[in-house]
């Protein structure tokens with residue numbers, strides 16, 4: 001039977017929902033056993049999601065020690081022979097996966113955004129460029145694949161209700177030391193170049209920029225602006241997107257009352273999806289957008305926030 | 318103390334999606350990824366502060382890189398080695414790590430400096446592959462290196478992601494992958510140095526030196542292959558236009574849900 005391992009990120013206290021969804025897709029419809037490796041985490045959080053959790057509790061394996069994690073995953077692979085090992089596409093996962101692939105002689109496929117069943121094995125889709133072109137990758141027959149999963153691309157249908165067995169893994173014999181976490185600080189001012197979601201305010205929003213903040217928070221995003229608001233002294237330069245501001249590459253860019261001057265859109269090539277809200281459906285930014293909402297940007301932000309909260313409350317009931 | 322920097326040339330016609338590439342003067346041949354240039358810039362900066370530091374550069378090049386290598390030597394590197402062989406073209410990142418690993422066989426080092434990102438903006442896989450090949454420590458995505466605490470035994474570095482900054486202590490030998498946003502710059506050779514003969518600092522390695530079997534390198538050694546390319550992107554997407562009413566709100570809400578934002 002096909003076996004798949006997911007490696008959950010240390011210091012991430014939640015179930016990696018996108019890894020779980022990707023793991024289900026690797027199997028297609030075929031019978032498949034899904035394993036998870038949890039190091040210094042809560043194995044019970046994966047109950048019902050996977051068939052087996054290998055849980056290793058070893059406080060000496062600190063957050064930066066991906067070498068130790070690679071050793072633990074390799075040891076499990078030697079016992080269970082996984083066809084595919086999935087790690088998150090975070091900084092941590094991107095440092096871990098190549099190490100593990102080297103150790104196992106496995107094929108590395110970084111940052112996958114899709115999985116397709118094929119007659120011979122699995123095929124992975126990965127972005128080739130920020131413009132959205134894709135490469136379809138086939139792994140040589142009989143070779144295990146180590147992949148990193150592009151964050152928040154895969155979505156599952158919910159807990160599959162698997163009977164989960166929790167196994168205690170041993171941390172002996174793994175390479176330790178060498179990289180120590182000394183401290184961690186939440187970033188007070190986050191750089192818009194690192195943002196995954198940007199709610200960007202332009203001349204059509206003007207001084208009302210703070211009215212967009214609750215929506216940005218609800219979506220887990222950040223505020224950014226066009227130069228119009230920087231020039232008016234409404235926003236600091238550090239938030240300006242554009243030729244004389246910052247080049248950004250978010251998964252979602254919401255252009256709220258932004259016209260789309262060439263100096264602004266030059267810095268948007270890396271954005272995956274664009275939604276624009278503008279009173280003028282013919283503003284140049286609209287030609288780049290996945291969705292154009294015709295209307296007042298602040299009123300729309302308020303209504304969308306209400307809808308998000310309403311749905312969240314319904315889901316909680 | 319010995320610092321080794323590893324870099325790969327970026328083919329002509331390829332541009333970086335994130336940052337402008339770094340031409341070393343206006344040579345039409347090889348260019349460097351800004352992250353790689355930044356790693357070399359850091360090493361040379363350390364050498365300027367401490368003349369006992371030796372800096373060696375290894376460039377894996379798919380195209381002529383002599384002028385690039387010479388310019389890096391002119392701005393202070395002690396030795397610049399270009400690794401190039403037609404057999405190596407089309408190698409995957411693990412094979413490239415093995416090629417560089419073998420090139421370093423006889424070279425001692427305390428710390429290896431590299432870039433963190435690929436031209437497409439993804440995470441560079443070569444440094445962590447190489448760390449495993451050499452069995453040494455590794456960290457990428459470094460935004461800051463504590464220069465006062467950078468010694469032959471280790472360093473203190475800072476990584477940043479969307480939400481937080483983390484400080485790590487790293488014992489050497491190790492590979493440190495820098496991000497161009499750390500701000501270190503590879504200087505241009507000064508006008509008076511631009512014609513300076515640096516041939517004694519330049520070195521070339523090919524497969525006669527490294528002796529890989531043809532099946533161990535190039536596409537033959539790759540464990541995965543691209544079987545299809547698909548055009549995508551915003552340019553091919555259809556734009557939906559909606560009013561800002563309840564139907565518009567519902568459409569955007571569903572779109573965000575499909576994206577996994579909600």
Ligand SMILES: Cc1cc2nc3c(=O)[nH]c(=O)nc-3n(C[C@H](O)[C@H](O)[C@H](O)COP(=O)(O)OP(=O)(O)OC[C@H]3O[C@@H](n4cnc5c(N)ncnc54)[C@H](O)[C@@H]3O)c2cc1C
Pocket residue numbers: 201202203204205225226227228229240241242243244245246256257258259260261262263264277278279280283295296297298
């Ligand atoms: C050398 C140079 C460099 C520049 N660099 C940059 C740069 O880095 N970044 C940058 O952004 N600009 C830059 N600019 C300025 C640029 O040309 C534009 O002037 C600027 O981007 C305009 O900002 P805007 O689209 O937000 O505002 P406006 O041009 O004022 O556009 C406002 C938009 O909002 C719409 N609108 C109005 N009311 C509403 C409402 N209630 N709800 C929704 N929509 C509404 C309007 O239809 C319009 O499309 C640069 C210019 C120069 C010359």
